[in-house]
Amino acid sequence: MPLILVGLNHRTAPVDVRERLSIPEPKLEETTEALRSIEGVDGAAVLSTCNRVEAIISTRDEDVIANIVEWLATRANTVRAELEKHLYILRHGDVVKHLFRVASGLDSMIVGEPQIGGQVKKAFAAAVELGTADTLLMQVYENTMRVSKKVRTDTGIGEHAVSIPYAAVELAKKIFGDLRGLQVLLLGAGDMGELTAEHLHQQDVKQVFVANRSYDRALELARRFEGSAVQFDAIDEHLGKCDIVIASTAAPHFVIEPFQVRRALDTRRSRNLFLIDLSVPRNINPEVGSVDGAYLYNVDDLQQVADANLELRQAKAKDAELIVVREVEAFRKRLVAQDAVPTILELQQRLEAIRAAELEKCLRKVGPMTAEQHAAIEMFSTQLVNKILHYPILQLKDASDEPQERESLRNTIRKIFGLAK
Amino acid sequence: MRFEPTDTLYVALACYALGTIAALVSLFINEKRLQHTGLILMIGGFAAHTMWIGTICARTGHPPITNLPEAASFVAWVVFGVELALWIRYRVYAASFFVYPLVLLLLTLSAVVGEDFQVLDPALRSNVFTVHLLMSTLGTAGLFIGLAFGLLAFLQDRALKNKTRGRLWEWIPSLDVCKSVSYRALAIGFCVYTIGLLAGVIWSYRTTAGLMDIRVKQIGAITAWILFGILLQSYVSNTYRRKRMLFVSAGAFVAILVAILGIRG
Numbered sequence: 001m002p003l004i005l006v007g008l009n010h011r012t013a014p015v016d017v018r019e020r021l022s023i024p025e026p027k028l029e030e031t032t033e034a035l036r037s038i039e040g041v042d043g044a045a046v047l048s049t050c051n052r053v054e055a056i057i058s059t060r061d062e063d064v065i066a067n068i069v070e071w072l073a074t075r076a077n078t079v080r081a082e083l084e085k086h087l088y089i090l091r092h093g094d095v096v097k098h099l100f101r102v103a104s105g106l107d108s109m110i111v112g113e114p115q116i117g118g119q120v121k122k123a124f125a126a127a128v129e130l131g132t133a134d135t136l137l138m139q140v141y142e143n144t145m146r147v148s149k150k151v152r153t154d155t156g157i158g159e160h161a162v163s164i165p166y167a168a169v170e171l172a173k174k175i176f177g178d179l180r181g182l183q184v185l186l187l188g189a190g191d192m193g194e195l196t197a198e199h200l201h202q203q204d205v206k207q208v209f210v211a212n213r214s215y216d217r218a219l220e221l222a223r224r225f226e227g228s229a230v231q232f233d234a235i236d237e238h239l240g241k242c243d244i245v246i247a248s249t250a251a252p253h254f255v256i257e258p259f260q261v262r263r264a265l266d267t268r269r270s271r272n273l274f275l276i277d278l279s280v281p282r283n284i285n286p287e288v289g290s291v292d293g294a295y296l297y298n299v300d301d302l303q304q305v306a307d308a309n310l311e312l313r314q315a316k317a318k319d320a321e322l323i324v325v326r327e328v329e330a331f332r333k334r335l336v337a338q339d340a341v342p343t344i345l346e347l348q349q350r351l352e353a354i355r356a357a358e359l360e361k362c363l364r365k366v367g368p369m370t371a372e373q374h375a376a377i378e379m380f381s382t383q384l385v386n387k388i389l390h391y392p393i394l395q396l397k398d399a400s401d402e403p404q405e406r407e408s409l410r411n412t413i414r415k416i417f418g419l420a421k
Numbered sequence: 422m423r424f425e426p427t428d429t430l431y432v433a434l435a436c437y438a439l440g441t442i443a444a445l446v447s448l449f450i451n452e453k454r455l456q457h458t459g460l461i462l463m464i465g466g467f468a469a470h471t472m473w474i475g476t477i478c479a480r481t482g483h484p485p486i487t488n489l490p491e492a493a494s495f496v497a498w499v500v501f502g503v504e505l506a507l508w509i510r511y512r513v514y515a516a517s518f519f520v521y522p523l524v525l526l527l528l529t530l531s532a533v534v535g536e537d538f539q540v541l542d543p544a545l546r547s548n549v550f551t552v553h554l555l556m557s558t559l560g561t562a563g564l565f566i567g568l569a570f571g572l573l574a575f576l577q578d579r580a581l582k583n584k585t586r587g588r589l590w591e592w593i594p595s596l597d598v599c600k601s602v603s604y605r606a607l608a609i610g611f612c613v614y615t616i617g618l619l620a621g622v623i624w625s626y627r628t629t630a631g632l633m634d635i636r637v638k639q640i641g642a643i644t645a646w647i648l649f650g651i652l653l654q655s656y657v658s659n660t661y662r663r664k665r666m667l668f669v670s671a672g673a674f675v676a677i678l679v680a681i682l683g684i685r686g
Binding site for chain 1: 453454577581582584586594595596597598600656659660662663
């Protein structure tokens with residue numbers, strides 16, 4: 001049964017087209033059912049993320065593609081010809097390869113990003129729950145998730161942070177290991193600082209202190225991070241307490257000087273201090289970086305870390321592509337072999353029936369014989385049938401992944417061996 | 422040709438050699454699976470090594486620490502045992518780049534020197550002497566581990582300060598883990614080593630009526646003890662990151678090797 005995928009993504013369609021087709025999560029089930037109800041569709045799943053919308057179907061009739069394109073055009077509120085410019089249509093093995101790559105993050109805007117694996121899982125899980133995923137789609141689903149996990153485990157493609165806030169979290173882990181139990185001081189209310197504090201909060205840090213020129217704003221942020229607001233003048237006292245300091249104020253001068261950090265470190269015994277300066281102009285005097293036990297990173301340093309990580313991911317993507325190619329081939333072989341099973345069984349039964357009938361005739365003609373002689377003739381006939389069947393079975397199992405070619409081969413073999421159509 | 426229980430030394434040596442090569446190659450090609458293969462080989466070597474140590478104990482009736490090959494082998498065995506425990510606890514890959522070659526070096530020394538098993542001299546049959554040997558050997562192993570993790574802490578600190586990543590960046594655990602393992606290993610190793618040295622002095626006083634002979638072994642041991650004391654103090658005073666501590670570590674490593682090699686003298 002053919003597999004078809006019709007879709008568009010961030011490389012083929014601009015955002016205004018993608019947003020018209022995008023499916024909000026609550027509408028996923030309804031849309032999947034609508035796709036399944038198109039005539040000729042046997043199994044259906046819909047993948048929708050901010051970067052792609054894809055209709056994945058199994059069908060016996062490839063003509064259904066036109067209907068799907070029409071359906072998508074109606075959904076996008078555009079004419080078919082207009083939408084077709086942005087669409088890609090994949091068939092059979094290419095669908096499997098594409099899904100393996102997508103779920104592994106190899107087709108993402110940021111290579112190796114981890115969310116896409118979960119989004120693919122959600123799309124297929126919805127189809128399974130609705131009963132729109134047939135046996136073939138279920139197999140594709142299981143193998144896609146398995147390959148995605150294998151790629152991520154074997155290559156570590158998603159391990160390195162590629163955004164500034166995540167790079168800061170990664171560096172904090174390189175200094176402290178486990179971030180639980182650490183205290184964070186957020187100075188100012190810059191967007192990047194807030195985002196970094198949010199990521200650290202998600203790592204279960206013990207406490208987030210927020211200091212801002214406006215105490216009300218500090219209170220508001222502190223509530224968001226389940227932390228405490230502190231007066232801006234009291235930051236010296238908190239420097240000694242906190243392990244990570246994020247500076248993100250609009251101040252046009254340094255708010256943290258080396259002497260303050262030295263004093264803070266004296267009270268911290270041998271505990272290190274990680275300072276993240278996300279402000280421009282900088283809020284932490286660069287000399288702080290030369291204080292023993294203090295690690296200072298500004299926005300450029302973090303960007304460099306993120307860039308280096310992206311390069312690392314791209315290098316790992318090459319290994320990941322090899323895994324995908326291997327897995328696609330293994331899956332293709334399994335599917336083709338599975339597809340050939342009914343014909344192979346019929347072939348074996350047919351030849352076994354011929355063998356048994358001819359053997360009986362032969363035994364009647366020859367007359368009485370010893371048990372050994374009987375066994376020898378039995379063995380001879382069985383081996384002969386097996387030898388005759390060997391190559392046809394091999395051909396059936398190792399056929400092309402193009403369903404029409406497979407069908408044609410099956411029909412030829414059925415004709416030659418006189419099997420019912 | 423029959424396989425004797427003592428031949429397990431060569432099995433251990435072969436496994437350690439292959440494990441060390443696999444670990445070092447994995448460093449250059451940045452391949453985690455090869456690092457795992459190296460670890461499995463090292464564990465195989467450790468099992469054979471354990472059998473060899475057991476054979477010595479069974480044949481001589483005393484712990485395998487009375488001569489150079491035995492002591493070197495025992496130190497290597499303890500060092501790898503501790504490294505394995507740390508790997509299980511912290512999944513520290515980077516330490517293997519220092520620890521595996523050290524274990525291989527010590528066991529090679531053991532195989533090359535290859536002295537016969539000794540029945541203990543009556544003068545050496547004393548509890549104080551056994552305590553001296555056992556504690557100095559265990560202390561040495563702890564100090565080696567402390568040195569390896571101290572070096573990792575130094576490299577991690579430099580990488581974080583200079584904002585550069587070396588080859589080891591991905592393999593080294595957090596700075597805090599390196600620092601705390603190094604400090605604990607040095608503190609425990611130093612205490613145990615000190616007890617070992619004191620027991621040696623007491624034994625020497627009882628048997629030769631002098632506090633100690635002044636030979637290469639003793640000079641190496643005392644120098645190592647002083648340098649490890651300085652290293653330990655650098656952790657207490659938070660000055661372990663300074664470059665001079667690298668020289669102190671190198672000196673301590675050489676001194677302790679001299680003390681081990683001096684067992685023969």
